[in-house]
Amino acid sequence: METGEALVVFRKGISKFIEFNEAEWDMVSRHLDFKKLKKKGYFAEPGIVCSEIGFVLTGSVRYFNIKDGEEITGYFSFENELVSSYRSFLTRQPSLNYVQALEDTELVIITYKSMQAMLANPALAYKMERFGRLVAEYYLICYEERMSSFITKTPEERYLDLLNTGRDIIQRMPQHYIAHFLGITPVSLSRIRRRIMKAA
Amino acid sequence: METGEALVVFRKGISKFIEFNEAEWDMVSRHLDFKKLKKKGYFAEPGIVCSEIGFVLTGSVRYFNIKDGEEITGYFSFENELVSSYRSFLTRQPSLNYVQALEDTELVIITYKSMQAMLANPALAYKMERFGRLVAEYYLICYEERMSSFITKTPEERYLDLLNTGRDIIQRMPQHYIAHFLGITPVSLSRIRRRIMKAA
Numbered sequence: 001m002e003t004g005e006a007l008v009v010f011r012k013g014i015s016k017f018i019e020f021n022e023a024e025w026d027m028v029s030r031h032l033d034f035k036k037l038k039k040k041g042y043f044a045e046p047g048i049v050c051s052e053i054g055f056v057l058t059g060s061v062r063y064f065n066i067k068d069g070e071e072i073t074g075y076f077s078f079e080n081e082l083v084s085s086y087r088s089f090l091t092r093q094p095s096l097n098y099v100q101a102l103e104d105t106e107l108v109i110i111t112y113k114s115m116q117a118m119l120a121n122p123a124l125a126y127k128m129e130r131f132g133r134l135v136a137e138y139y140l141i142c143y144e145e146r147m148s149s150f151i152t153k154t155p156e157e158r159y160l161d162l163l164n165t166g167r168d169i170i171q172r173m174p175q176h177y178i179a180h181f182l183g184i185t186p187v188s189l190s191r192i193r194r195r196i197m198k199a200a
Numbered sequence: 201m202e203t204g205e206a207l208v209v210f211r212k213g214i215s216k217f218i219e220f221n222e223a224e225w226d227m228v229s230r231h232l233d234f235k236k237l238k239k240k241g242y243f244a245e246p247g248i249v250c251s252e253i254g255f256v257l258t259g260s261v262r263y264f265n266i267k268d269g270e271e272i273t274g275y276f277s278f279e280n281e282l283v284s285s286y287r288s289f290l291t292r293q294p295s296l297n298y299v300q301a302l303e304d305t306e307l308v309i310i311t312y313k314s315m316q317a318m319l320a321n322p323a324l325a326y327k328m329e330r331f332g333r334l335v336a337e338y339y340l341i342c343y344e345e346r347m348s349s350f351i352t353k354t355p356e357e358r359y360l361d362l363l364n365t366g367r368d369i370i371q372r373m374p375q376h377y378i379a380h381f382l383g384i385t386p387v388s389l390s391r392i393r394r395r396i397m398k399a400a
Contacts, residue, residue, distance in 0.1 A: 065351040072351050087344040090337050096348040129329035136336035137290050143343040144287040148296040151265040151272050 001057050001106050006034060010055050010108040013080045017138070018131040027124055031114035037061075037101035044085035044099040049092055051112045053084040059105025062177060065097045073180040075146075076102075076169055083107070086139060102173065155184045156192050201257050201306055206234060210255050210308040213280045217338070218331040227324055231314035237261075237301035243283060244299040249292055250285035251312045259305025262377060265297045273380040275346075276302075276369055283307070286339060302373065355384045356392050 001009070007029055011020070020028055035054065037043060043061055044050040056079050063075040063085075074097070077083040085095035089112060118128045149158055159182055162169060169178065179189040201209070207229055211220070220228055235254065237243060243261055244250040256279050263275040263285075274297070277283040285295035289312060318328045349358055359382055362369060369378065379389040 065348060067351050074347065074351070087341045090341060096344065096352070126326045126329060129326060129333050133329050133333035133336055136333055136340050140336050140340050140343065141287045141290060143340065143347070144296065147274065147343070147347075148265060151267055151274070152296070 003034065006057055006106070006108055007032070009057055009080075013055055014131070017134040018127055020127065024124060024127060027121065028118065031110065031118055033109040033111060033114075035107045035109050037105045037107070039101055039104050041101045041105075042098060043083060043101065043107075044088065044095045044097065046096060046098065047094045050085035050088040050095045050099075053082060053086075053089060053110045053115070054107035055109075056081050056083060057106040057108060059101060059103040060172060061099050061101050061105060062173070063097055063099050064180075071098075071180070073177040076167075076173065076177075076181070078167060078169075078172075082135060082139075086136075150183060155182055155188060156195070158182050159189070159192050160196070203234065206257055206306070206308055207232070209257055209280075213255055214331070217334040218327055220327065224324060224327060227321065228318065231310065231318055233309040233311060233314075235307045235309050237305045237307070239301055239304050241301045241305075242298060243301065243307075244285035244288065244295045244297065246296060246298065247294045250288040250295045250299075253282060253284040253286075253289060253310045253315070254307035255309075256281050256283060257306040257308060259301060259303040260372060261299050261301050261305060262373070263297055263299050264380075271298075271380070273377045276367075276373065276377075276381070278367060278369075278372075282335065282339075286336075350383060355382055355388060356395070358382045359389070359392050360396070 010032070011025065033052075035052075037059070043052075043054060046066075056077055058079060060076060060078045061083050062073050063077075064071045064073045066072070083099060085097060085099055087093070088095040092112075115128070115132075118124045119132070121128075149161065153161070162178075162182070169181075173181075175189060176186045179186040182189065184192075210232070211225065233252075235252075237259070243252075243254060246266075256277055258279060260276060260278045261283050262273050263277075264271045264273045266272070283299060285297060285299055287293070288295040292312070315328070315332075318324045319332070321328075349361065353361070362378075362382070369381075373381075375389060376386045379386040382389065384392075
């Protein structure tokens, strides 16, 4: 994606959190970077401090941990969504998980250094604090819903929830990643899908 | 606790997030309320919108969901910690979980209405946005560490982590709540404790 277009898409994408006027946007846009990841390239890795928040222009990423040699997929981010190993970004401690491109992926990047510079700039500070608050709250809400659904819902209910989000996880992700995301085996997922198709 | 003392404890307790000058503090303190919960009293319940953030002056609370008639304890808050059903507070949707006093508990309260009033007050807005950002980020970090530890660590490692926090969960909480918090049965927890005591 060409730089001018990328900036327009990013500005629109974050407008659900914050809107900048022209003078502010002029300052913000000078703090942005761009990045391309090839399919399977890493945005974050355990043991390495994640110094960037990304905004997905095209493509997608998945978040996973490794347990007993197996990849446990915890989350996905698609176009118009933010991506980071956020705890690592905030604490400056090494990431606990992998974030990997599932497809060739283009991102707008805010580095930790740029974020600090914008938070320290009196002309941007208020809006950046607000932006940071709303982003952190958004992800906190996602985490809380995900934790509760694991405790209180059946795998079948979680699968139906995923269908109802309207996100194209189901179409674009390999089945075994979706199964892990739902906390079940790929075999169980196939069984749930057959049951739902018969009932439909 | 007497009101004057409670305000001093609260101001010191949140100073890790934000410090208010005297003029600001004068405004903030007029927006605070106080609440006492008897042991087993509820701070939040499923189906009801949680309209308060609390700061624990004395006592403690636990967070739990009910699954197949059983209480699954997910988290605890002690003195000098914040408590809320935060997703419900932020989204104005009914809580997904219970928050219950484990002991007689005294709290300083910020209601949703007070929070909005302070965020809309030009003399407080910047600091309240920052306070909100740092609180949301703090809990986001807690969630991310908790999720990762469930995926990548053994129950024994999670128990040792809990010992190492120095928090008095171990002394003050019933064993079966701690077991659920660690994602294991009370019997497994007893086994882990015996193993650790023998090794010490």
